[in-house]
Amino acid sequence: MxxxxxxxxxxxxxxxxxxLPGGWYAAAEPFLGDRAEEFFLAAWAKEAPLQAGADGDFLAILADLLDEFGATASAEEVYAAVWNRVxxxxxxxxxxxxxxxxxxxxxxxxxxxxxxxxxxxxxxxxxxxxxxxxxxxxxxxxxxxxxxxxxxxxxxxxxxxxxxxxxxxxxxxxxxxxxxxxxxxxxxxxxxxxxxxxxxxxxxxxxxxxxxxxxxxxxxxx
The missing domain is CATH 3.40.50.1000 (HAD superfamily/HAD-like)
Known part of the structure; x- marks a missing residue:
């Protein structure tokens, strides 16, 4: 053989x-408080189709989700502080x-x-x-x-x-x-x-x- x-x-x-130093949840807590874990479960579920090549703007999706969770920070601010703080x-x-x-x-x-x-x-x-x-x-x-x-x-x-x-x-x-x-x-x-x-x-x-x-x-x- x-x-x-x-x-x-x-x-x-x-x-x-x-x-991501400190982990995802800790990075999001300043924006989401004790709902950070719940927020990420929702965010990752919405991001998954985009990871597989589906069309869509994740920042727009993230903006809607932040509004749903009552966060006041912009999608760009949260994305830079979490997703891109790697x-x-x-x-x-x-x-x-x-x-x-x-x-x-x-x-x-x-x-x-x-x-x-x-x-x-x-x-x-x-x-x-x-x-x-x-x-x-x-x-x-x-x-x-x-x-x-x-x-x-x-x-x-x-x-x-x-x-x-x-x-x-x-x-x-x-x-x-x-x-x-x-x-x-x-x-x-x-x-x-x-x-x-x-x-x-x-x-x-x-x-x-x-x-x-x-x-x-x-x-x-x-």
């Missing part, structure tokens, strides 16, 4: 590459750069609506960090649908068996594995807010050294 060689690494964004973890970025220097194709595979995806590509510099970017709104399908991974592999130009996928959500990892990708279930950001927000993350903080060890188990060494 021919040995499969991993030539590409596909990284998730939130919880793997980047995070930071790239320097150690995660370092792993990406080391993998590229070692000759691997290194790519981004993330569920995002167009507004946030555009912010990530430009303000956070993800287009420069990665070889190929696979944003769900652009692919027209979101994780954990297996079709997301089929389309990502096609965009990368590789067989799924040549790709290892890193994500903090077990459901996404299982879906990638179902189409033949090698997988790593990992996060640097497993805090209470992440669990409350349904990230499906491992229970304990896991170091970047552990990420490299799990990649090495698939023959990938940054």
């Amino acid at each position: 021919e040995t499969v060689v991993i030539r590409h690494v596909l990284f998730d964004a939130d919880g793997v590459l980047q995070h 930071e790239v973890h320097p150690e995660s970025a370092d792993v990406v750069r080391r993998l590229r220097a070692a000759g691997y194709g290194v790519h981004l595979g993330t569920n995002q609506a167009a507004h946030r995806g555009t912010f990530m590509r430009t303000a956070l510099g993800h287009d420069d960090l990665f070889d190929v970017s696979c944003y769900s709104f652009d692919l027209g399908v979101a994780k954990p649908e297996p079709e997301f991974f089929h389309r990502a592999a096609a965009r990368i130009g590789a067989d799924p068996h040549e790709i290892v996928f890193v994500d903090d959500k077990a459901s996404n990892v299982a879906s990638a594995r179902s189409i033949g990708m090698a997988t790593v279930h990992w996060t640097f950001d497993s805090h209470p807010e992440a669990s409350a927000a349904g990230t499906d993350a491992p229970a304990d903080h896991i170091s970047h050294a552990a990420l490299c060890e799990q990649l090495a188990a698939h023959g990938v060494r940054p």
Whole structure:
């Protein structure tokens, strides 16, 4: 049997590459108070179709939702203070750069609506960090649908068996594995807010050294 060689690494964004300091709910509390969690459940449900490529302006949707919750801040203000107040973890970025220097194709595979995806590509510099970017709104399908991974592999130009996928959500990892990708279930950001927000993350903080060890188990060494 021919040995499969991993030539590409596909990284998730939130919880793997980047995070919102303090968590989503804490960031929204100045605007929503104790209804922050309820607000996010509604906001994420409305954002999901846009992440899968549906037409729509999330800022307009967010404005209506803020009005419904009695918030006085503008959609632009809340979006900038929450959705776009994301930071790239320097150690995660370092792993990406080391993998590229070692000759691997290194790519981004993330569920995002167009507004946030555009912010990530430009303000956070993800287009420069990665070889190929696979944003769900652009692919027209979101994780954990297996079709997301089929389309990502096609965009990368590789067989799924040549790709290892890193994500903090077990459901996404299982879906990638179902189409033949090698997988790593990992996060640097497993805090209470992440669990409350349904990230499906491992229970304990896991170091970047552990990420490299799990990649090495698939023959990938940054």
